[in-house]
Amino acid sequence: MSSGSLMPRRRLGITVVPALLCLLVSSVAWGQATRTWISGVGDDANPCSRTAPCKTFAGAISKTATGGELDAMDPGGFGALTITKSITVDGGPNAGGILNAGTHGIVVNAPGAVVILRNLTIQGTGTGLDGIRIMAASQVHIEGCTLMGFTGSGIHVLADAGAPKLFVRNTSINGASSKPPAVPTDTTAGIQVESGTAMIDHGQIIAAITGLGALNGAQVTVNDTTFAGNSAEGVHAFGGATVTLERGVVAQNSTGIKADAPALVRISDVMVGHNTSKGLEGNVATFGNNRIAAGNGIDGTPSTTLPQN
Numbered sequence: 001m002s003s004g005s006l007m008p009r010r011r012l013g014i015t016v017v018p019a020l021l022c023l024l025v026s027s028v029a030w031g032q033a034t035r036t037w038i039s040g041v042g043d044d045a046n047p048c049s050r051t052a053p054c055k056t057f058a059g060a061i062s063k064t065a066t067g068g069e070l071d072a073m074d075p076g077g078f079g080a081l082t083i084t085k086s087i088t089v090d091g092g093p094n095a096g097g098i099l100n101a102g103t104h105g106i107v108v109n110a111p112g113a114v115v116i117l118r119n120l121t122i123q124g125t126g127t128g129l130d131g132i133r134i135m136a137a138s139q140v141h142i143e144g145c146t147l148m149g150f151t152g153s154g155i156h157v158l159a160d161a162g163a164p165k166l167f168v169r170n171t172s173i174n175g176a177s178s179k180p181p182a183v184p185t186d187t188t189a190g191i192q193v194e195s196g197t198a199m200i201d202h203g204q205i206i207a208a209i210t211g212l213g214a215l216n217g218a219q220v221t222v223n224d225t226t227f228a229g230n231s232a233e234g235v236h237a238f239g240g241a242t243v244t245l246e247r248g249v250v251a252q253n254s255t256g257i258k259a260d261a262p263a264l265v266r267i268s269d270v271m272v273g274h275n276t277s278k279g280l281e282g283n284v285a286t287f288g289n290n291r292i293a294a295g296n297g298i299d300g301t302p303s304t305t306l307p308q309n
Contacts, residue, residue, distance in 0.1 A: 034068040036060045038096070040076025057081040057089065057098070072096025075121075082107045083115055091119035095146065100128040105147070109135040111162060116141045124149035130156040130188075131176065137164045148174040152188050154208070159194040159216050166198040176208040189213030190230070193220050193241070200225055211253065214263070215239035221246070228252045234275070237263035245270050252276075256296065259283040259303075266306065272296065 036048035037060070044059030046052040054060040056079040057070065064070050066085040072078060075094035080103055083089070089106075091097070098105045098120065105122040108115050115137055122131045122145065131147040131154045134140055147154040154173035157166055173190040190205035191198070192213045203225040205211040211227035211234045214220045220237075223246040227234035234250040237243045238260035247269045250256040256275040259265040261283040268287040272279040273294025280292060280300030287306050292299050 032063055032065040032068070034065050036064045036068065036070050037073055038070065038076075038078050039073040040078075041074075061087065080105055080107075082109065083113075084110050086110065086113040086115065088116040088118065089120065090116075091121065091145075093119070095119050095121045095144075097121040097123060099123050099125065100131070101125045102127050102129070104129045104133045104152075105131045107133045107135060108137050108140055111136040112138050114139045114141075116143070117145060118143045120145045122147045124151070126175075127151060130154075131173070132156070134158060134161050134164060134166065136162050139165045139167070141167045141169075142171055143167075143169050145171045146174075147171070147176070150176045152176070153190065153192040153213075154205070155191045156188070157193045157195055157198070157218070161195050163196040165196060166193065167201075168198065168203055169201045170203070172204040172206075174204075174207050176205075187213050187215070187236075189236070190227075193218040197221075204228075206230065210234075210236050211250075212236070212243070214241035214243050217241060220244070223247050226251075227256075230254070233258045235265060236260075237265050239263060242266075244268075249273075250275070251294075255279075255281050256300075257281070257284050267302075268308075272299075 037050045037053040039053040042053035042055040044055045048054040048060045048063045069088040071090045072092045077097045077099045080100045126149045128150045130152040134157045154176035176190045189210040190208040194216045198220045200222040205227050206229045208230045209232045211230045214237045217240045220243045226249045228251050230253040233255045234253040235257045241263045243265045245267045250272045251274050253275045254277045256272040256279045259282040265284045271291045275296045278298045278300045279296035283303050285304045286302035
C-alpha cells in the first residue's frame, strides 16, 4: 500500500483520539451542575434540575459543582449533610429543613473551602448532636438560619479545624448543649468556637447551658445579639480566647458574662441584667458605657475600664 493511501487514515486517527478523550471527560463532568434543586416530592435519581429535583441534600450535593449552589424548593426535611467542597446551600424562602435526631445536622470538612449556609432550619429533636459541625474550612457563612434541640452545640468550630473564619448573621439557636462546661475539652454551647475567628451579628442564643463558648485562643466579635435563658453562662471565655461584645443583651442566665484569665471579654453598650447568680465574673473589661446594675443576683465588677478612643 502506498504511503499516500496511509496518510488520510493517520490523519483520521489523530482527529478521532482527541474527540474520544473530550467525550470521556464531558461524560464524567455531565453529572455536576452549578445550580441544583431539591424538593420533598423529588427523587435522588433525578438530575436535580428545577424541573426534576432531587429528594435530599446528600443526593444533590454530588451533582453540584464545586462553588455551585444547592437550593430547596419547599419546606421539607432533606436529611443530614456532609460538605467537602466550596458550595452554597440555600433553604429558600420556606427555610428548607434538616432533621438530625441522633447525629450531626451539617458537617463541614472542606479544607480551604468557602461554605455558605442560608435560610435553613436544623432540628435536633432533643437527641441531635451538633447542628453545624465545622471540622475544616477557610470560611463558613451562616445566614438566616434557625437551629434547635441539640445535645451538643448549635454551631461548633473544632479546635483542629484549621483556624477557619466563621460569620453568623440573623441566626437563632434554641436549646443546645447538655454537657456542663466543667472540662474545657468537653464543653458545648449554643455557639462553641475552639479555633479561628468568628463574627456574630444580629443573633439570638437562648436556652442552652452556655450561650457562647470561646476557647483555645479563638477571637470572637459579637454585635446586636441576645444571650438569654442559658442555665450556666450567657458568654464564657477561657483558654486564652478573646471576646468583644458590642450592643447586646445578656439576661436571665445563671451567670451573664464570665472570663477565666488569661481569656478576656470586652463589653461596650451591653445590658447585663436579671442573671440569677452573677452579672460579671472574672476578666471582663468595660468601655464604661454598659448597664450592669440591672437585677442580677450579684452584679459583679469589671476587671478594668478601657478608653473609648
